[in-house]
Each structure stands twice: as structure tokens, then as C-alpha cells.
Amino acid sequence: MADAEALLPLAVAIPLIGAVLLAVAGRWLPRLGCDLLATATAAAGLGCLVALWPHTANRAAVRIGGHPADIGIVLLADPLGTGLALLAAVLVLAVIVYSWRYFDEPAGDRAGVFPALLLLFEAGMVGFALTADLFNAFVFFELMSVAAFALTGYRIEDPRPLQGALTFGIVTSFAAYGSLLGIAMLYARTGELNLARLGERLDGQPTDALTVVAFVLVVTAFLVKAAAAPFHFWLPDAHAVAPTPVCMLMSGVMVELGVYGVARVYWAVFAGPGGIPHTAFRTTFVAVGVVTALLGALMCWPQRHLKRMLAFSTVSHVGLFLVGVALLTPAGTGATAVYVAGHGCAKAALFGLCGVLLDQYGSVDEYGLHGKARAHRAVGLLFALGALVLAGLPPFGAGLGKALGEEAAGHALLPVLLLTSAVTGAALLRATARIFWGAGPPPRKAPADAETTGEGEEPEVRAARQSPRPPMVAVPAALLLLGLLVGTVPAVAESLGHGAELFTDRAGYGAAAGGSELRGGAAPEAVATEWTAVGAGLGVASAALACLMAGAALWWPGGVALRRASAAAVLPLRRLHSGLLGDYLAWLAVGMAALLLAVALQAQGA
Amino acid sequence: MRDRTRLLLLGCACAVIAGFFTAACPRLPAFGTDLHRYGDRAVAAALAHQTANVVSSVNFDLRALDTLGEETILFVTVLASTLLLRLARDERKAPPRSERALPTTRLFGAVLLPVALVVGVYVVAHGQLTPGGGFQGGVVLATALHLAYLAADYRVLERVRPLEALDVTDALAAVSFTALGLAGLAAGGAFLENVLPFGTFNQITSGGLVPLLNVAVGVEVGSGLIVLLAHFLDQAVEITEPDGHPHPGGRPHRRPATAPQEDEN
Amino acid sequence: MGVLPFLAAGWVLLTALYGLVTSRNLIHAIGCLAVAQSSTYLMLLGVGYRRGATAPVYGDLEPGSRPVVDPVVQALTLTDIVVGATATALLLALTIQLRKRHGTVDPQALTALKG
Numbered sequence: 014m015a016d017a018e019a020l021l022p023l024a025v026a027i028p029l030i031g032a033v034l035l036a037v038a039g040r041w042l043p044r045l046g047c048d049l050l051a052t053a054t055a056a057a058g059l060g061c062l063v064a065l066w067p068h069t070a071n072r073a074a075v076r077i078g079g080h081p082a083d084i085g086i087v088l089l090a091d092p093l094g095t096g097l098a099l100l101a102a103v104l105v106l107a108v109i110v111y112s113w114r115y116f117d118e119p120a121g122d123r124a125g126v127f128p129a130l131l132l133l134f135e136a137g138m139v140g141f142a143l144t145a146d147l148f149n150a151f152v153f154f155e156l157m158s159v160a161a162f163a164l165t166g167y168r169i170e171d172p173r174p175l176q177g178a179l180t181f182g183i184v185t186s187f188a189a190y191g192s193l194l195g196i197a198m199l200y201a202r203t204g205e206l207n208l209a210r211l212g213e214r215l216d217g218q219p220t221d222a223l224t225v226v227a228f229v230l231v232v233t234a235f236l237v238k239a240a241a242a243p244f245h246f247w248l249p250d251a252h253a254v255a256p257t258p259v260c261m262l263m264s265g266v267m268v269e270l271g272v273y274g275v276a277r278v279y280w281a282v283f284a285g286p287g288g289i290p291h292t293a294f295r296t297t298f299v300a301v302g303v304v305t306a307l308l309g310a311l312m313c314w315p316q317r318h319l320k321r322m323l324a325f326s327t328v329s330h331v332g333l334f335l336v337g338v339a340l341l342t343p344a345g346t347g348a349t350a351v352y353v354a355g356h357g358c359a360k361a362a363l364f365g366l367c368g369v370l371l372d373q374y375g376s377v378d379e380y381g382l383h384g385k386a387r388a389h390r391a392v393g394l395l396f397a398l399g400a401l402v403l404a405g406l407p408p409f410g411a412g413l414g415k416a417l418g419e420e421a422a423g424h425a426l427l428p429v430l431l432l433t434s435a436v437t438g439a440a441l442l443r444a445t446a447r448i449f450w451g452a453g454p455p456p457r458k459a460p461a462d463a464e465t466t467g468e469g470e471e472p473e474v475r476a477a478r479q480s481p482r483p484p485m486v487a488v489p490a491a492l493l494l495l496g497l498l499v500g501t502v503p504a505v506a507e508s509l510g511h512g513a514e515l516f517t518d519r520a521g522y523g524a525a526a527g528g529s530e531l532r533g534g535a536a537p538e539a540v541a542t543e544w545t546a547v548g549a550g551l552g553v554a555s556a557a558l559a560c561l562m563a564g565a566a567l568w569w570p571g572g573v574a575l576r577r578a579s580a581a582a583v584l585p586l587r588r589l590h591s592g593l594l595g596d597y598l599a600w601l602a603v604g605m606a607a608l609l610l611a612v613a614l615q616a617q618g619a
Numbered sequence: 620m621r622d623r624t625r626l627l628l629l630g631c632a633c634a635v636i637a638g639f640f641t642a643a644c645p646r647l648p649a650f651g652t653d654l655h656r657y658g659d660r661a662v663a664a665a666l667a668h669q670t671a672n673v674v675s676s677v678n679f680d681l682r683a684l685d686t687l688g689e690e691t692i693l694f695v696t697v698l699a700s701t702l703l704l705r706l707a708r709d710e711r712k713a714p715p716r717s718e719r720a721l722p723t724t725r726l727f728g729a730v731l732l733p734v735a736l737v738v739g740v741y742v743v744a745h746g747q748l749t750p751g752g753g754f755q756g757g758v759v760l761a762t763a764l765h766l767a768y769l770a771a772d773y774r775v776l777e778r779v780r781p782l783e784a785l786d787v788t789d790a791l792a793a794v795s796f797t798a799l800g801l802a803g804l805a806a807g808g809a810f811l812e813n814v815l816p817f818g819t820f821n822q823i824t825s826g827g828l829v830p831l832l833n834v835a836v837g838v839e840v841g842s843g844l845i846v847l848l849a850h851f852l853d854q855a856v857e858i859t860e861p862d863g864h865p866h867p868g869g870r871p872h873r874r875p876a877t878a879p880q881e882d883e884n
Numbered sequence: 885m886g887v888l889p890f891l892a893a894g895w896v897l898l899t900a901l902y903g904l905v906t907s908r909n910l911i912h913a914i915g916c917l918a919v920a921q922s923s924t925y926l927m928l929l930g931v932g933y934r935r936g937a938t939a940p941v942y943g944d945l946e947p948g949s950r951p952v953v954d955p956v957v958q959a960l961t962l963t964d965i966v967v968g969a970t971a972t973a974l975l976l977a978l979t980i981q982l983r984k985r986h987g988t989v990d991p992q993a994l995t996a997l998k999g
Binding site: 018019021022026029030032033034036037040075076077078079080083084085086088123126127129130133136137140144148149152153155156159160163166167169170198200201202203204205206221222223225226227229589591593595596598599600602603605606609610613 | 620625628629631632633635636639640642643644646647648654655656657658660661664680681682683684685687688689691692694695696698699701702703705707708709783786787790791793794797800801803804808809810811812813
């Protein structure tokens with residue numbers, strides 16, 4: 014355990030130190046030096062987490078400052094938290110390599126600032142994934158938020174990124190302050206901030222209005238981060254305009270950390286007798302998840318702005334992740350863990366490939382680029398592969414996660430998983446076929462009043478080049494390969510399955526994080542994490558369905574009327590995504606009120 | 620959404636939230652309660668570590684990781700302001716004009732500036748004993764320097780403000796917090812463990828690591844705020860459009876508000 | 885009286901939300917965000933108050949001679965203040981650039997991203 018004692022804090026400290034080195038040395042170092050320094054730091058952070066991984070099998074906890082858990086802060090590494098931290102570290106490394114010589118600004122002496130902010134973003138995410146203290150989680154949550162919205166507004170010459178960053182910043186910050194209000198209320202009731210101790214204290218109390226309000230306030234901030242409907246509005250706006258490398262991180266791992274926050278806080282604090290009853294949590298959050306998944310898919314289909322399309326596909330997948338953890342079974346949680354790992358790699362790869370288009374054509378518009386990218390077939394093939402992976406193609410990690418999720422969710426929810434992943438995959442396939450192969454007739458314009466085109470974007474790389482820079486293609490390819498490994502190397506899924514057992518074992522977590530000694534928790538059920546014939550079959554089916562839908566959208570002549578009708582049907586929904594800050598915050602309030610009512614009514618009934 | 624729809628939506632939602640919140644508040648321990656479990660434990664732990672200011676003890680000893688995170692947020696903001704308030708491609712920097720201040724204002728500034736600096740240093744140095752500490756002192760230090768701007772003009776402020784050095788200082792102070800934490804690890808203890816001797820209660824050297832961390836934070840907040848304000852002030856005072864007009868009072872320039880949408884076919 | 889300080893915190897949060905939703909000026913909206921944040925100060929400090937107690941600083945106070953209020957919430961508030969101030973600074977920086985590029989700070993005129 015002596016190792017973990019050092020490794021846990023180092024996982025947060027290494028990116029911090031690297032960021033400072035970059036900020037200072039970036040003044041003198043040439044551009045190449047900055048890139049190398051950033052890469053080395055990201056690799057060191059990753060190495061530290063990899064070294065930590067073996068310790069997680071039995072949970073490794075570290076008391077910061079050597080203080081006991083009731084007065085200090087505890088960092089705790091279990092497979093799922095550490096797994097997410099690992100995903101963050103992998104993606105940060107990928108993004109730093111991807112953006113080698115990517116940006117030319119700020120010019121000259123401050124070349125280190127952008128990678129430094131990426132590293133600080135990583136520190137926030139890793140800290141959030143590893144902490145076992147509620148207030149400390151708030152601090153790291155804010156760290157990753159602040160870094161994220163600064164990075165989103167990177168391109169100051171264009172008003173749209175600034176607008177996206179402002180909406181993102183204000184909505185997230187408001188929700189975070191709400192959650193701090195909830196934390197204060199929990200503190201008043203229990204006199205604790207450690208998650209495990211908080212949970213123990215709550216166990217002795219009745220479930221009343223205070224519990225419900227505190228729960229909803231705390232969870233809302235995570236749901237905003239996770240972009241669950243109706244808290245999701247900021248996400249497509251921010252993702253459509255943020256620099257590509259930042260999108261890779263935000264969609265690939267930051268959003269998923271919101272889901273992790275909900276699950277972690279529920280299991281550690283509210284899952285006991287004095288918290289929110291399991292049935293209330295399950296029905297509420299499965300419903301939220303299903304609505305989010307459907308809404309994301311519905312909104313993904315009509316998009317023509319590629320990054321916005323990818324953003325809505327993230328919303329849709331987040332809905333599925335929420336469903337998975339809201340089942341409150343080790344199987345559902347394990348499936349989500351595998352799904353998140355696979356999805357993170359694939360989604361980051363797809364965003365990376367969007368960056369190639371942006372680099373080459375200064376546009377990510379499906380209509381405007383029709384048939385233009387025929388010269389980049391290799392990129393197109395990778396793009397199509399990524400789309401199929403999102404649809405659930407075996408044997409990729411995302412497919413395995415989806416298959417396990419379908420098994421855990423049962424028959425009632427199976428169509429949701431199947432359909433939404435097929436629709437988002439199909440939208441991407443359609444765009445790929447149009448852009449890289451010029452498939453179908455040139456698309457007609459949809460109703461103009463509620464649409465963001467992908468044209469008139471600033472190319473992110475100044476010097477126009479004939480072919481994309483090698484890392485911009487190699488990194489997405491490597492990420493897709495990594496996603497393949499998640500699905501094919503059984504050890505990965507197995508350890509995540511074991512992680513899910515630990516994650517849902519409340520008593521064990523409590524004992525490790527500083528609560529009282531283990532109180533005879535039930536032996537966790539073993540989680541199956543292998544491919545099954547049914548699962549693989551369903552994966553192939555949804556991938557095939559995606560191809561079919563994309564084909565129909567492109568070539569089916571009889572589909573015109575249907576297309577027009579569906580476009581008209583979705584239009585009111587699209588109009589709700591108005592880009593207006595006031596609307597988004599009003600929806601935030603509506604979402605909170607709905608959650609309060611749903612949880613309170615069910616908690617009373619239970 | 621129309622304004623009225625939105626307000627209606629908000630009104631209904633707020634009514635529900637307010638109702639629940641009102642129902643929840645009486646369930647909290649009464650205002651002024653005697654029961655403060657964590658607070659009592661923190662007081663005992665602070666006294667055991669010979670730290671007279673318990674708030675500082677919580678911030679820099681018991682829950683030092685929170686403060687590390689928070690310092691990092693400040694560092695992010697300073698870096699981000701470098702990024703976001705950089706000179707855009709179409710902007711130029713012009714030297715600021717010199718301004719005339721009233722003689723009394725000048726005198727006032729000249730007298731107050733050193734006093735304010737001393738107060739700042741005092742507040743940082745006594746953070747473990749009396750109310751105050753790194754943040755508060757750092758803010759006093761940073762604002763003290765800006766008396767030069769108020770009492771004289773921007774040129775004078777630029778002379779007393781070595782921006783490059785402060786930028787580097789800020790980064791080094793940020794990393795020194797982490798380094799002090801790692802020192803605990805290196806000394807065989809835990810990360811951020813208070814491994815120094817605690818000293819005598821109510822002496823300026825008491826509290827072990829607390830005064831050192833206080834200084835690190837004070838330096839970071841002080842230099843960080845100056846750099847942050849410098850970026851903002853540059854925007855107002857120095858940065859101009861290519862044709863020489865300063866931005867304030869400015870009009871939109873260059874790009875239209877929305878992306879072109881006239882791609883009918 | 886016993887619950888009024890807590891109710892005040894909720895009131896401040898909802899007032900800030902109203903201000904944010906109806907805001908026609910980003911500077912004003914960011915101000916509202918700061919108001920929302922002060923609701924957390926109110927709640928934290930209210931929760932930590934102890935009747936008849938003094939500040940948790942023993943610089944000129946004999947330990948044990950008087951009760952003190954909860955120092956933890958004060959420390960949390962301090963952290964919260966710095967977090968909020970930095971977030972505000974960043975948002976203001978974005979607003980400055982938006983004003984330059986867009987010529988407006990009216991959030992209801994920002995409609996470049998939709999659908």
C-alpha cells in the first residue's frame with residue numbers, strides 16, 4: 014500500500030507540475046520543446062495511473078495530510094474511478110499528440126499556455142474521479158469546469174466560440190453553486206463531508222424534504238455536466254464551437270464524469286435507509302436516461318454541422334449511460350463502465366477526424382462539403398468505422414458495453430438502446446457517405462430558421478497544406494484501435510466488471526473511505542463481461558440498421574415525403590435549442606422542479 | 620421561446636423549488652445550534668497543531684487539498700486570461716496616454732501605497748494567528764500596487780509592475796504549494812502532511828507548514844491578481860483596432876453576427 | 885427566526901435565477917451569477933453559526949474560554965469566494981471579447997448557435 018500512498022496524490026500533482034513548467038518554460042522554449050514537455054508530462058501522468066491500477070482491485074485509500082477521515086480529505090482509488098481517470102489521461106495524451114504544432118496562437122512566447130490548460134483540465138478530472146470527499150469533489154469539479162470553458166472560448170476572433178463558452182460557463186457555474194447549497198445542507202444535517210461518513214450519518218435519519226432537496230441540488234450540477242435532458246442545452250453549443258482537441262476531451266470523458274458523479278454520490282451517500290429509496294432513484298433516472306437518449310438521437314439526425322451532430326450523439330449516449338447506472342445493479346454499472354471506455358475512444362477519434370476536415374476545408378458542414386473530400390478516402394474509412402462503432406459494431410468496446418447494457422436492462426429498454434445507437438450511427442454514416450464519397454443527390458436545405466450550419470468556420474491550422482498532418486490521422490486511428498482492445502481483451506472488461514461489483518458495494522466503500530468498519534455487506538454478485546452470441550448479434554443488427562437508415566436517407570426516392578414530415582415534426586424541438594441563455598436556465602429550473610417532484614413523490618410512496 | 624412562455628415556465632418551476640426548499644429548511648438544525656461535530660473536531664485538531672487561527676488550519680492543514688485545488692483554479696484563470704485577452708490578429712498595442720492627477724491624489728497615493736503593501740505582508744505573515752492569511756493578504760498586496768494607477772497613470776503602474784517576473788512568480792508560487800505537499804511525502808509522511816515542527820502556540824513560527832503555505836498562497840494571489848488585472852487593463856487602455864481607434868465606445872467590427880445561411884439550392 | 889437565514893439563502897438563489905433568465909446584459913448576468921453564489925455563503929455561514937459564540941481564532945482568546953462558531957464552513961466559504969471570483973473573471977474576459985466581435989452584450993441577441 015505504500016506505493017498507492019504516493020501514486021494517488023501524484024496522479025493529481027504531475028499534471029499540475031507539468032502545467033507550471035509549460036507556463037514558465039513556454040516563454041523561452043521553442044515550439045517543439047513545448048510539445049515535447051507537454052507530451053512527456055501527459056505520459057508521466059498516464060504512467061502514474063497505470064502504476065496505480067493494480068492497487069485498485071482491493072481499493073486503495075490515502076488520507077491526505079495523514080489526517081483521519083473525519084477531519085481530513087481521503088482520496089480513494091477503485092477500478093471505476095481510476096478507470097475514468099485513466100481514460101482522461103489517455104485522451105489528454107492523445108489530444109496533446111494530436112495537436113502537435115496544431116495551433117499558432119498565442120504566438121511566440123506563450124506557446125505553452127494551451128497545453129498547460131489541457132494538463133490542468135486533466136488534473137481537475139483526475140482529482141474529481143479519485144476524491145472521496147464531497148466538498149473536495151466540488152473544488153475539482155470547478156477546476157475542470159473553469160479549464161473547460163476557458164478552452165472552449167479559445168478562438169477569440171470568432172463570436173460563436175465566445176458565445177458557446179459563456180453559455181457553458183454560466184449554466185455550469187449556476188448549477189455548481191446550487192450543488193454547494195445542497196452540500197451545505199447535508200453538512201448541517203450530518204456534520205461530515207467525507208462521502209462514506211456522510212452516508213453513515215444519513216442512515217440514522219429519516220428521509221424527508223431536506224434529504225430530497227439536498228439530493229436534487231447536489232445531483233443537478235452533475236446532470237448539467239453530464240448533459241442529461243433538460244440540462245443538456247449547453248453541450249451542443251459548446252461542442253460545436255470549441256477547438257477540436259478540446260471537444261475530444263469534453264465528449265470523450267468530461268461529460269461521462271457527470272454520470273460518474275451522480276452514481277458515486279448516490280451509492281456512497283444516498284443509497285442507505287436515510288437516503289433516497291432505490292426504487293425512486295431507479296425509476297427517476299432510468300426515465301431521465303431514456304428521455305435523454307431519445308432526444309439526443311432525434312436531434313442528432315437532422316444536424317448538418319458535423320461537430321454538433323457528434324455532440325448530440327454524445328447526449329444520446331449519455332442517456333444510455335444514465336440508464337445503465339440507474340439500474341443500480343453491478344451488471345448495469347459494469348456495462349456502463351465498458352461502454353464509457355469504448356465510447357470515449359471512438360468519440361474522441363471522430364472529433365479528431367472532424368478536425369482534419371476543418372483543417373482542409375474550413376468547414377464541417379455536411380451539405381457544403383458534399384463530395385468535396387473524395388481525396389481523403391482513408392479519413393473517410395476511419396470516419397465510417399467510428400460511426401459503426403458508435404452504432405454498436407462488434408467486437409469494439411462500445412459494442413461490448415452496449416451488448417452488456419442490453420442484457421442488464423432487459424427487454425423493456427432494449428429497443429431504446431438499439432434504436433438510439435443506430436440512429437446516431439446512421440446520421441454519422443450519412444454524413445460520411447456524402448462528404449467522402451459524394452453519395453446521393455446534393456442535399457436540399459432544411460428549414461432555415463432553426464439551424465446551425467457548419468460553414469464559415471475558422472480553419473484551426475493556419476498554413477494550408479495538401480495533406481493533413483500525420484498525427485491528426487494517426488491519433489484517431491490509434492484511438493479506434495484502443496476501443497477495439499477494450500472490446501477484445503477480456504481482462505479489461507473483467508476488471509471493469511469487478512470494479513462495478515466494488516462500486517455498488519456500499520459497505521465496502523464506506524469502510525475503505527473512512528467510515529466505520531465493514532458491517533457485513535452482502536457478497537457482491539459476479540458480473541459477466543464476455544461477448545454473448547445474442548449481444549454480438551444485436552450489435553451487428555444495430556450496425557446494419559444504421560447502414561440501412563443512412564442508405565435510405567441518401568438514395569431512397571420515396572423517402573422525400575417522409576423526410577419532409579419528420580423534419581417538420583422535429584422542428585419544434587429544434588426551436589427549443591435556441592442558443593439563448595435565458596431559455597437554458599429556465600429549462601434548468603424546470604428540470605430541478607421535475608426531479609424534486611419525481612423523487613419526493615416516489616420517496617413518500619416507498 | 621417567447622418571453623412570456625419562458626417567464627411562465629420559470630415561475631412554475633421556481634414555485635415548486637421554493638416550496639420544497641421552504642419545507643426543507645425547518646429540518647435543518649436550528650440557526651445558532653450548539654451541535655457542530657466537524658467544527659469541534661477541527662478546533663481540537665488545530666489546537667493540537669498549535670495553530671491559533673482555526674480557519675487557516677482548516678484551509679492549510681486539515682483540508683489543504685481543497686486549497687491546492689482552489690489555487691490551481693486561480694492559476695487556470697490567470698493562464699486563461701493570457702489566452703482569452705491576447706492580442707487578436709487584427710489588433711495593435713498603442714502606448715497609453717499620460718494623465719494628470721490632482722496633487723492631493725498623488726500625495727495620497729504616494730503615502731498609502733507603502734502602507735498598503737506593509738499591511739498586505741502583515742496579513743499574509745500572521746495568517747496562522749489572526750484573521751487573514753494568504754488570500755486576504757495577497758489581495759491587499761495586489762490592490763495596493765494599483766494605487767499607482769489611481770494616483771498617477773498607467774505608465775507609472777507599468778513601471779512599478781514587472782509583469783513578466785510576476786507571471787513567472789505566480790506560476791512558481793502555484794507549484795510550490797504542490798512541492799510543499801510532496802515534501803511531506805518525501806519525509807515519509809502523507810501528501811500535504813504537516814511535517815514541520817509545530818512551534819509554540821500563538822507565535823509567528825507556529826503551525827508548522829501553515830505559514831509556509833500561507834506565504835505561497837499570498838505570493839500566488841498577489842502576483843496572479845496583478846497579472847489578471849493587467850490583462851483587463853490592457854484591454855481598456857492599450858489595445859486598439861488596426862485603424863488606431865481604441866475599442867471602448869467601439870462598434871462591432873469585421874464579422875457579421877451569424878454564419879451566412881443563404882445556401883439555398 | 886430559526887429558519888429565516890436559511891430561507892434567505894434560497895430566496896437569494898431564486899432571485900439570481902430570475903435575474904439570469906431575464907437578463908438583457910451579460911455583465912448584469914454575470915453579476916446575477918455572483919448573487920447566486922452569495923446564497924451559498926449565506927447558507928454555509930448560517931449553518932455554522934453558534935449562538936453566543938465568537939470567531940474561531942485564538943490569537944487573543946484563551947482556548948476553551950468561549951465557544952466559537954464552526955471554522956470549517958468559514959474555510960469552505962473562503963475557498964468558495966476564490967472559486968467564484970476566478971470564474972467571474974473568466975466570464976468577464978469572454979464578455980469583453982464578445983463585445984468586440986459581436987458588438988453586443990445582450991444575451992438575447994446571441995443566436996448564432998441554434999437547432
